[in-house]
Amino acid sequence: MKQTKSISMPVGMHRVKITMAFPLRWVNSYVLHEPDGTITIVDPGPRSAETEQEWYEALAGLNLTFQDIKQVVLTHHHPDHLGLSGWIQQQTGAPVRMSTRSRQEADYMWGPDATINRLLPEYYGRHGMPEDKTEQIGGHMEGFNSQITPLPVVTPIEDDEWLVMGGKKWLAVETGGHAPGHLSFYAPDSREILCGDAVLPQISPNISLQPGSDDQPLLSYMEGLHRLGALDVEVAYPGHRNPFNHFADRTVHLLTHHEERLQKMMERIREAPTNAYDVCVLMFGDRLGTHQLRFAMSETLAHLQELIRREVIVQKQQPDGVFLFIENT
Numbered sequence: 001m002k003q004t005k006s007i008s009m010p011v012g013m014h015r016v017k018i019t020m021a022f023p024l025r026w027v028n029s030y031v032l033h034e035p036d037g038t039i040t041i042v043d044p045g046p047r048s049a050e051t052e053q054e055w056y057e058a059l060a061g062l063n064l065t066f067q068d069i070k071q072v073v074l075t076h077h078h079p080d081h082l083g084l085s086g087w088i089q090q091q092t093g094a095p096v097r098m099s100t101r102s103r104q105e106a107d108y109m110w111g112p113d114a115t116i117n118r119l120l121p122e123y124y125g126r127h128g129m130p131e132d133k134t135e136q137i138g139g140h141m142e143g144f145n146s147q148i149t150p151l152p153v154v155t156p157i158e159d160d161e162w163l164v165m166g167g168k169k170w171l172a173v174e175t176g177g178h179a180p181g182h183l184s185f186y187a188p189d190s191r192e193i194l195c196g197d198a199v200l201p202q203i204s205p206n207i208s209l210q211p212g213s214d215d216q217p218l219l220s221y222m223e224g225l226h227r228l229g230a231l232d233v234e235v236a237y238p239g240h241r242n243p244f245n246h247f248a249d250r251t252v253h254l255l256t257h258h259e260e261r262l263q264k265m266m267e268r269i270r271e272a273p274t275n276a277y278d279v280c281v282l283m284f285g286d287r288l289g290t291h292q293l294r295f296a297m298s299e300t301l302a303h304l305q306e307l308i309r310r311e312v313i314v315q316k317q318q319p320d321g322v323f324l325f326i327e328n329t
Ligand SMILES: [Zn+2]
Pocket: 076, 078, 178, 179, 197
């Protein structure tokens, strides 16, 4: 086993682990102490009775109350990050800040006109997923509503905007792929980055192709890794697992990982035309629960889309409506 020394949090910053579902188990929320005694919370975590209680206890442990929250800042719209922000805002009136693109994506997922819960099972069906699996998807998606209700009123953050959090200046760096409009926050003076799920240690952040969202998510993600990898970073504070060093190396590793995955899919398609679900089973196995299967299927589709963009494969719809991916000869 490679020994990794644990990185302690700097003065004025605390990490609060908020419970979430398997396999991630927890999301890292960061509490940054402002010079005037207030705090900024980055990514408060998904909402549930359990996580509300965790915040009461965490704030009490820091001799703080909800009234000390100056602002909530979000890296991206996923329920495990945005979830409690509207609930905190209701209690405190604190501004909730995230990118405009992330806010749009929250509406696309959970807004009053959202259609994704209906579109996604149809989409997966057209890509070969059997009906006994697609029919689980809609109910699974609806399960997230309680984690994100109420949605916050958002004060936008623009790409390249400077924010003051914990008495330090942080640059907002917007990169796509894992989530459209994802923001990392980079403090050049202390060489720290709050990187949300853009770069994670040990885990490859999920890259999802979903109908009506970013139509080139893997390309967006890889472009983002190049941008983030160029920053001079000493310590990275991720959304999951533990703070880590060697941030630039991790971006290179993730780029390599995706190239290898593209290569493996290409080899499969070269053998014979195939649908996305069969590629998904080859890459991720056929024993996944609904949540993992959705991530695996959309990740597979994101990679296939990148192979199409590179003009090494094409997709053709069959008479039964299912799309086959074929080598572009
Ligand atoms: Zn995420």
